Amino acid sequence: MNRALTTLLAxxxxxxxxxxxxxxxxxxxxxxxxxPPGDLGWTYxxxxxxxxxxxxxxxxxxxxxxxxxxxxxxxxITQLAETGHDLIFTxxxxxxxxxxxxxxxxxxxxxxxxxxxxxxxxxxxxxxxxFYEGRVVQGYIAANITxxxxxxxxxxxxxxxxxRGINAFMLEAKKHNPDVEVEIVWVxxxxxxxxxxxxxxxLIDNGADIIAAHTDSPAPMQIxxxxxxxxxxxxxxxxxxxxxxxxxxxxDDWDSYYVERAIAVANGTWESQDSWWGFTKDGIGxxxxxxxxADYSNMPADVMAEAKxxxxxxxxxxxxxxxxxxxxxxxxxxxxxxxxxxxxxxxTLLGMNWYIEGIxxxxxx
Amino acid sequence: MIRLVPRTQFGFWPTVFPLLIALVLTIxxxxxxxxxxxxxxxxxxxxxxxxxxxxxxxxxxxxxVLQKTSYLAVIAVGLSIGFRANVWNIGAEGQFAFGSIAxxxxxxxxxxxxxxxxxxxxxxxxxxxxxxxxxIPAALRVIANTNxxxxxxxxxxxxxxxxxxxxxxxxxxxxxxxxxxxxxxxxSLQIVSIIERTDFHWGVVISGGAILVLAFIVLFTIxxxxxxxAQNTPRAQRFAGFSPNMTIWLSFIISGAMAGLGGAxxxxxETGKLIQSENYLNGLGFTxxxxxxxxxxxxxxxxAAAFLISYVNVGATYVQSASGVDDAVADLVQVTALFxxxxxxxxARYRVVFGTQALLSERTAS
Numbered sequence: 001m002n003r004a005l006t007t008l009l010a011x012x013x014x015x016x017x018x019x020x021x022x023x024x025x026x027x028x029x030x031x032x033x034x035x036p037p038g039d040l041g042w043t044y045x046x047x048x049x050x051x052x053x054x055x056x057x058x059x060x061x062x063x064x065x066x067x068x069x070x071x072x073x074x075x076x077i078t079q080l081a082e083t084g085h086d087l088i089f090t091x092x093x094x095x096x097x098x099x100x101x102x103x104x105x106x107x108x109x110x111x112x113x114x115x116x117x118x119x120x121x122x123x124x125x126x127x128x129x130x131f132y133e134g135r136v137v138q139g140y141i142a143a144n145i146t147x148x149x150x151x152x153x154x155x156x157x158x159x160x161x162x163x164r165g166i167n168a169f170m171l172e173a174k175k176h177n178p179d180v181e182v183e184i185v186w187v188x189x190x191x192x193x194x195x196x197x198x199x200x201x202x203l204i205d206n207g208a209d210i211i212a213a214h215t216d217s218p219a220p221m222q223i224x225x226x227x228x229x230x231x232x233x234x235x236x237x238x239x240x241x242x243x244x245x246x247x248x249x250x251x252d253d254w255d256s257y258y259v260e261r262a263i264a265v266a267n268g269t270w271e272s273q274d275s276w277w278g279f280t281k282d283g284i285g286x287x288x289x290x291x292x293x294a295d296y297s298n299m300p301a302d303v304m305a306e307a308k309x310x311x312x313x314x315x316x317x318x319x320x321x322x323x324x325x326x327x328x329x330x331x332x333x334x335x336x337x338x339x340x341x342x343x344x345x346x347x348t349l350l351g352m353n354w355y356i357e358g359i360x361x362x363x364x365x
Numbered sequence: 366m367i368r369l370v371p372r373t374q375f376g377f378w379p380t381v382f383p384l385l386i387a388l389v390l391t392i393x394x395x396x397x398x399x400x401x402x403x404x405x406x407x408x409x410x411x412x413x414x415x416x417x418x419x420x421x422x423x424x425x426x427x428x429x430v431l432q433k434t435s436y437l438a439v440i441a442v443g444l445s446i447g448f449r450a451n452v453w454n455i456g457a458e459g460q461f462a463f464g465s466i467a468x469x470x471x472x473x474x475x476x477x478x479x480x481x482x483x484x485x486x487x488x489x490x491x492x493x494x495x496x497x498x499x500x501i502p503a504a505l506r507v508i509a510n511t512n513x514x515x516x517x518x519x520x521x522x523x524x525x526x527x528x529x530x531x532x533x534x535x536x537x538x539x540x541x542x543x544x545x546x547x548x549x550x551x552x553s554l555q556i557v558s559i560i561e562r563t564d565f566h567w568g569v570v571i572s573g574g575a576i577l578v579l580a581f582i583v584l585f586t587i588x589x590x591x592x593x594x595a596q597n598t599p600r601a602q603r604f605a606g607f608s609p610n611m612t613i614w615l616s617f618i619i620s621g622a623m624a625g626l627g628g629a630x631x632x633x634x635e636t637g638k639l640i641q642s643e644n645y646l647n648g649l650g651f652t653x654x655x656x657x658x659x660x661x662x663x664x665x666x667x668x669a670a671a672f673l674i675s676y677v678n679v680g681a682t683y684v685q686s687a688s689g690v691d692d693a694v695a696d697l698v699q700v701t702a703l704f705x706x707x708x709x710x711x712x713a714r715y716r717v718v719f720g721t722q723a724l725l726s727e728r729t730a731s
Binding site: 069080094157 | 564
């Protein structure tokens, strides 16, 4: 700090610059985006969250867009820390190493990494949404409206976050329609409209009549619309990209979390933690969470009513997304269930690297 | 009446004066751009010019600037050899990528050594990889008379796809990484910082050494002199003992070697592993082409240009972080500088004469 102060003074004296003394009343919050807010998906929703912080008195925000998940991320995050930001959100899984590396160099700055699991320093928190709760509702809908009994699933990377979604989807779908099958395509990207579109087309050509995507662009929805099949919106409300294709959108909702954490920094109450909010913050019907479903459409009224009932039960904590018994792909009972748990524990979900029974294929290793 | 008269004498001022004009033009345009993009342009311009002193840690800022300078300069100095001889290698980005791939391949071939003494070998593999990749357009030019500019450019995309192939295929590392990447090289082979917590690392010194060696050869050896003479005209080439084909081979070997070295250093110092191309390559090989011309294809000019452009680039990210001005301002400044330098280059070769003097000199000329 002394060094920073001396540098500030030195520059003020040398160049006669008017250096604004960092007013403590103003809390500076920085955001690192992997894409442009115009991606209409993942980054767009984070930017909506940023605007919620910006709207509060006493807070200013800065966002760096299109930051690649390679070595350039270190420079971008460092520059936010160097320009006096008090709190920095890095909003993609691939920023995990860079976030922890920079955090070690700036112990007085707070860092929040989305969807990661490494908190190497006291000043790093991680956070994510229980997006799999949306997958449960999607799985129910798919089981009831598919005619080919074939679901096409576009998966990004074989990380627990993505595998959890596939499992939640198929667990619920199999419950209501044992004949339903899923074909999974790994595209190894989060945002590549061309690749996502090609994957969607291949799945449809192979007989899928419902497309689920764990990637960020609306391309799969548009391909579904063009082929007359159904699809789900991912990360943001994508109903306008599929007038007849759109079933429901799982919308990321970072607003309340960003506001809560920014206020915690301003009040000096911020602590390193891991937050995982679903449809509701506490999972039992409390405050707004990080996930909500938007615009149920293009399905029979009774399916829609039951889907909404499942959503409400998950939000209120009346049921769990992964209730026991759950059998793994190899036919064994999941360890948590064997241990007498009522449902899979968070620890199991966070490290999930296996398919449930009924999913063919292997996870890329 | 304004006339342009070719200069017969080249002094200090005819060389430097156009550069000064270019600098002023760039500053003026940069100023106008800032006025349009920023809410408080004066303070943002001030920040852009003095960011190392405004940041929390000046050494961190200088670290970024020197790191970028070293990559741009090492590639650009290599490219300048060919550019002087009208041999157009614009595929340095691909040779850079292949340098990284070859360095990693060398690491695997030699059984993943875990000692820093292997680093020179790994860098040599990188140089070799860059040369091999550059030899493709050279060979096609010499053998089949293809356009080396197009071939070298297209090979950038091939190299990027090779990088994607090895990181998703044979050398795939942790699939949970959230991006396609290889396993990391042993930490003893990862180049470390000279000043802790900054990007000023030993790779900057290695690149600097390579630049010095090449600059010395070009400027002070008979070989370098022959090369420079040979590059002026095909006739002079024969007098200097080079065939046109030899010039093509040498240009591509030298530029490929420098880009390959850059790629190997980048692998060791920045990432420690190969990563899918869109997250690994960030256009250094293309920016270096601009740097080569900004530096007038002269080693000293190139290092100066690389430093200035790096300074503006780091500063632009800093200004974006500090006050939200889009860092596209750096690209605009870079492009303006290129146009200004190329546009004023003719002033070094021609004299502008006005009025009757123009007519007089025309008469003298005829």
